């Protein structure tokens with residue numbers, strides 16, 4: 001039996017739309033066994049009531065994409081999923097399913113794909129690389145499509161950096177959150193993000209948490225998505241007031257995330273309470289980066 005643990009991820013990190021992501025210490029487990037024939041899927045934990053147990057299951061489909069690509073016929077499969085990552089909340093649940101399926105299938109097929117090939121395949125299935133890259137490699141990963149391939153650079157998370165996440169009790173599909181984005185943005189907004197993402201990556205590389213303050217603002221996706229997350233601006237403001245160094249929408253939302261090195265419990269509580277005051281039931285937790 002193959003067992004793979006895949007971390008939750010938070011994509012974008014504010015100004016790094018579609019190119020920055022961080023792995024978090026919250027994991028889904030994929031167990032995969034090769035059978036002579038047939039398919040059996042068990043799901044436990046987050047999403048157990050709703051996740052497909054047939055050939056439309058995302059873990060199964062990712063595994064079959066890999067088997068087809070490398071020309072391996074597994075016969076049948078038994079898949080057991082033990083999930084801790086909330087579904088469709090902006091914490092990389094679909095990236096973890098895709099990545100878990102690919103890694104497990106690659107081991108069963110004899111490790112025919114390299115890490116880079118796994119990333120390329122995962123990004124093709126997901127549609128963008130910023131969740132699947134940290135799900136595969138851990139830590140913080142910068143990605144970009146360069147000359148037809150996904151280039152990536154991994155950064156060790158700065159020591160002391162932690163995240164407070166406030167997870168609303170409603171789902172938001174990435175497809176819907178991408179539909180509200182404009183086809184074009186202004187030069188001013190592009191430059192606003194460029195400077196901040198450059199400073200943010202520099203801060204993360206240097207482990208300089210002081211430099212994080214203010215550089216997680218964004219003008220490329222968050223302003224358009226704010227209407228999909230009631231209370232978003234107030235929750236982010238409450239997190240800042242409680243001492244967060246940087247705050248943003250996690251991935252495509254609706255989870256909001258705040259980064260700090262102290263007072264994390266206080267920040268998490270302030271975010272949850274502000275969501276509640278705005279009529280949005282939410283849970284909050286403190287998570288460390290996953291190396």
Ligand code: HSE
Pocket residue numbers: 011012017018019128130131174177178221251252
């Ligand atoms: N970069 C993606 C987005 C992450 O913001 O749409 C969501 O999966």
